[in-house]
Amino acid sequence: MKLSELFREKGVQEHYKKGQHIFRQGDENVNLYFVQSGFLKAYYLSNDGKEQVKSFITPNSVMGSLVSCYAKGKCSFSLASIEAATLIKLPFSYLLKHSQENLLLANQLQSLLLDLAMKKEKREYEFLCLPAEQRYLQLQNDTPELFTKATQNDIAHYLGITHVALSRIKKRLSSNSSAL
Amino acid sequence: MKLSELFREKGVQEHYKKGQHIFRQGDENVNLYFVQSGFLKAYYLSNDGKEQVKSFITPNSVMGSLVSCYAKGKCSFSLASIEAATLIKLPFSYLLKHSQENLLLANQLQSLLLDLAMKKEKREYEFLCLPAEQRYLQLQNDTPELFTKATQNDIAHYLGITHVALSRIKKRLSSNSSAL
DNA sequence: TCACTTTGTTAACCCAGGTTAATGAAGGAG
DNA sequence: CTCCTTCATTAACCTGGGTTAACAAAGTGA
Numbered sequence: 001m002k003l004s005e006l007f008r009e010k011g012v013q014e015h016y017k018k019g020q021h022i023f024r025q026g027d028e029n030v031n032l033y034f035v036q037s038g039f040l041k042a043y044y045l046s047n048d049g050k051e052q053v054k055s056f057i058t059p060n061s062v063m064g065s066l067v068s069c070y071a072k073g074k075c076s077f078s079l080a081s082i083e084a085a086t087l088i089k090l091p092f093s094y095l096l097k098h099s100q101e102n103l104l105l106a107n108q109l110q111s112l113l114l115d116l117a118m119k120k121e122k123r124e125y126e127f128l129c130l131p132a133e134q135r136y137l138q139l140q141n142d143t144p145e146l147f148t149k150a151t152q153n154d155i156a157h158y159l160g161i162t163h164v165a166l167s168r169i170k171k172r173l174s175s176n177s178s179a180l
Numbered sequence: 181m182k183l184s185e186l187f188r189e190k191g192v193q194e195h196y197k198k199g200q201h202i203f204r205q206g207d208e209n210v211n212l213y214f215v216q217s218g219f220l221k222a223y224y225l226s227n228d229g230k231e232q233v234k235s236f237i238t239p240n241s242v243m244g245s246l247v248s249c250y251a252k253g254k255c256s257f258s259l260a261s262i263e264a265a266t267l268i269k270l271p272f273s274y275l276l277k278h279s280q281e282n283l284l285l286a287n288q289l290q291s292l293l294l295d296l297a298m299k300k301e302k303r304e305y306e307f308l309c310l311p312a313e314q315r316y317l318q319l320q321n322d323t324p325e326l327f328t329k330a331t332q333n334d335i336a337h338y339l340g341i342t343h344v345a346l347s348r349i350k351k352r353l354s355s356n357s358s359a360l
Numbered sequence: 361t362c363a364c365t366t367t368g369t370t371a372a373c374c375c376a377g378g379t380t381a382a383t384g385a386a387g388g389a390g
Numbered sequence: 391c392t393c394c395t396t397c398a399t400t401a402a403c404c405t406g407g408g409t410t411a412a413c414a415a416a417g418t419g420a
Contacts, residue, residue, distance in 0.1 A: 046309040106286040113293035116252040120300035129226040165407050345377050
């Protein structure tokens with residue numbers, strides 16, 4: 001059995017309107033979600049009530065709170081749709097159980113996790129080694145489609161800055177490039 | 181077969197002196213390392229030659245460059261010992277191959293990856309949502325033993341700041357606490 | 361149509377942290 | 391012991407980004 005089959009056969013399709021939440025920080029949510037269509041953002045609310053964007057989620061990816069799914073904690077972030085979305089919901093335990101008796105599935109979960117780990121490693125690198133301006137350029141390069149869907153505010157919070165700082169960066173970049 | 185057995189039976193023990201490198205950024209290194217003893221740091225050299233610490237590695241953990249092991253790229257960071265260390269080296273492909281036919285091993289690799297993913301998620305959260313001072317306090321809380329082994333410089337670079345800024349933070353904290 | 365909300369830009373002011381450099385303490389190596 | 395290197399602290403100066411607020415543009419709804 002393949003992962004996609006498991007989602008198709010055992011998962012439940014759900015529709016979300018723009019701006020709706022799939023789950024909220026503090027919830028217990030033990031599901032994985034496969035994104036069929038739409039556009040999501042995962043974000044943290046910090047202690048002082050400020051929003052910081054953990055990641056944007058595009059179609060054909062799998063999303064969920066590992067801490068809640070796997071470590072039986074509460075979701076450390078919220079998941080909401082930026083664009084009307086269709087998801088397939090599947091309890092993580094279901095996948096875990098099947099992966100304990102099905103090698104193909106176990107290996108698919110493995111490569112999912114390996115890809116996730118490498119993505120997170122990249123983000124860690126960017127926060128450690130690149131200034132905000134460079135992170136902005138990287139993002140433009142890596143996922144240009146994001147700029148048509150997310151607000152400047154969300155993009156800034158993904159980069160770890162405010163929308164005011166992002167606006168300044170854009171101005172700086174445009175004046176530099178025109179000066180060349 | 182368990183993961184620990186695989187390391188014990190198929191791995192090669194290696195000894196490193198303080199300050200020695202296990203691999204360097206740009207190398208191809210397809211091994212996983214199990215840390216028997218010692219203390220390591222993984223660090224990036226950014227374009228302008230500055231060092232940033234990706235992570236500290238304590239005994240009983242497994243370390244390696246996923247990008248090099250799994251994605252067949254070059255190591256994106258260097259791995260060096262801070263304290264004399266004994267490691268067991270095992271090609272990642274070996275683990276991957278066996279995990280494709282051995283469920284127990286596949287599930288152990290899985291939980292290794294899940295733990296890694298959660299650790300990285302925590303770090304991402306800290307960079308996004310916490311100021312340097314808070315990150316410092318967290319680190320003190322999470323791994324106090326680190327402060328006896330790593331230099332202020334390494335700790336600062338792990339926090340994403342310079343050792344000068346770290347010194348200022350410490351001063352700020354000590355004067356605040358004495359004022360209470 | 362007009363009112364209201366959301367979004368993006370810009371300015372003014374402030375502060376945390378970067379940079380550079382001086383100083384001192386600690387620890388080898390000879 | 392002396393020299394030299396590594397490590398930590400501190401000061402002076404500068405800059406990028408946070409904060410607040412004003413303003414304009416673009417939706418959105420009644």
